[in-house]
Amino acid sequence: MSTQIDTEAIIAWDEVLEHFDPVLGLEVHVELGTNTKMFCGCATEFGAEPNTQVCPVCLGLPGALPVVNEKAVESAIRIGLALNCEIAQWCRFARKNYFYPDMPKNFQTSQYDEPIAFEGFLDVELDDGSTFRVEIERAHMEEDTGKSLHVGGSTGRIHGATHSLVDYNRAGIPLIEIVTKPLRGAGERAPEVARAYVATLRDLLKALDVSDVKMEQGSMRCDVNLSLMPKGTTTLGTRTETKNVNSLRSVERAVRYEMCRHGAVLRAGGSILQETRHWHEDTGMTTSGRPKSDADDYRYFPEPDLVPVAPSRETVEELRATLPEPPAQRRKRLQSDWGFSDLEMRDVLNAGLVDLIGQTVEAGATPAGARKWWSGEIARRANAEGTDVASYAAERSIVPAHVVELEGLVSSGRLNDSMARQAWEGVLDGEGTPTEVADARGLELVQDDGALEAAVDKVIEANADVAQKVRDGKVQAAGALIGQVMKEMRGQADAGRAREIILAKLTS
Amino acid sequence: MAELTRDDVAHLAGLARIDLSDAELDRMVGELGVILESVAVVQQSPIEGVEPMSHPMPIVNVTRPDVVRPSLGAEAALAGAPEADQQRFSVPRILDED
DSSP: OOOOOOTTOOOOHHHHHHHEEEEEEEEEEEEOOOSBOSSSOOBOOTTOOTTSSOOTTTTTOTTOOOOEEHHHHHHHHHHHHHTTOEEOSSBOOEEEEOOOTTSTTSEEEEOSSOOSEEEEEEEEEOTTSOEEEEEEEEEEEEEOOOEEEEESSSSSOSTTOSEEEEEOSSTTOEEEEEEEOOBOSOGGGHHHHHHHHHHHHHHHHHHHTSOOOOGGGTSEEEEEEEEEEETTOOSOOOOEEEEEEOSHHHHHHHHHHHHHHHHHHHHTTOOOOOEEEEEETTTTEEEEEEEOOOGGGGOOEEOTTSOOBOOOHHHHHHHHTTOOOOHHHHHHHHHHHHTOOHHHHHHHHHTTOHHHHHHHHHTTOOHHHHHHHHHSHHHHHHHHTTSOHHHHHHHTTOOHHHHHHHHHHHHTTSOOHHHHHHHHHHHHTTOOSHHHHHHHHTOOOOOOHHHHHHHHHHHHHHTHHHHHHHHTTOGGGHHHHHHHHHHHTTTOSOHHHHHHHHHHHHHO | OOOOOHHHHHHHHHHTTOOOOHHHHHHHHHHHHHHHHHHGGGGGSOOTTOOOOSSSSOOOOOEEOSOOOOOOOHHHHHHTOSOEETTEEEEEOSSOOO
């Protein structure tokens, strides 16, 4: 092992870019949303009581015979197809042997040199609108491991623990591991490429409806491989693998941090140790984990208890026909259908409002109205609670029909815009539907021209000088009178109708 | 085939978490060597044109529908565990003390 020269030192970002080109590799594990495990009929429900979703197969008891979950294979093929991969004509599972109590069998059933899907790509759109093609090496099927609770250490960490308590409910849940080829040429955009890739992959998997892809719950997990090449060379440097980087923001930060750390080691004349690194969300740093073992240490061999998977080409084509419209294409289509500007569409995407607006438009609202009501006050409230609009609305049973109804109240002339805002606030406060809130709060434009005319007369009399200006042809002066009339009517008038009456009285 | 070395045996013992004394290592190198030699006779089989196989039956695509079946229940699952606590399997310290 080479001498480590202060591995935790980092150098400035500009210095890294001046001397090195980064090479990125991303491994994403996705838990499939199947009802049952990969090789047995145990349920996969999140948060069940410990060791209640286990059986002889996933506990690795002697004599148990695993059988492959049909739905999991179909999901794996659909993921492969959506990633533009070839689908294997014939492939097998393999045992990955290791001794660690998170797998009671002492091996994980995975795929080794015969993945179900291989040689694909995913085009990723970056912030500046350009596209980066991420080449996919493979997507293979495997199973998740159990969850360990480390006891006796200071902070529940494995270091210093006296023993560990293991729950095997998660052991055997179907996983798809998606591995990119080494990505070169991203340069200073490497952190952004990494984040954009994971985000694009997440959207794609969501559209495929194969996983709930919740990074915070661990149903989608990302490992970041990174190495640096001195500028002007083409030899790959030694890589590190940063494990379990579990948010989009962390993916971006971890790439940047490792680039600066590798740069510091290499600039000081040291060499990078091939190892696993642990990402720490709180400090934004990585720390050394175990040295990476060679693949040979896992002593992979074909799983003798399972027969090969050989999807017929007809099956593959049938599954291809079930693929949804690719998310990027769908976004472009919706933007055009809805008539949103690039900026408006980006805001809508960043706020995660596409589905909500889609449902609201489908329910009968205008796209502009749907965007307006889902992005104003409700976004402010959701943000204050650290959640997104969709979750905020779902928790309070605020639905697209409410927006449709609110728009209806405005277009029918019952509410003006400021009243509609009050009604919407009432809906957000849990006071009921827009109509119920409007009824309860007495929100109603005065439709009676008599009352409006009386107010106009009163205002003209009190503002004779302004009225004279309007009579003399300065129509824009009417604005001040309209404001006065609205005040007189305590806001409960249609400002447009007030203007008509004022002009009729002063200019005809 | 390449001969099994003392380092190979020490490496495998490390992976399998089996603590072998020097004397045991020496003995295992010899004994495992004899076993490998005995099995090596299969390498003389005429396998020209024979596909490697990993399953005795020439069948593919044995699957089951994605339908939940009853699990064991925690009590039965933990019945064979040497130690259990908080409805979980209790296992010895995973990492050696530094």
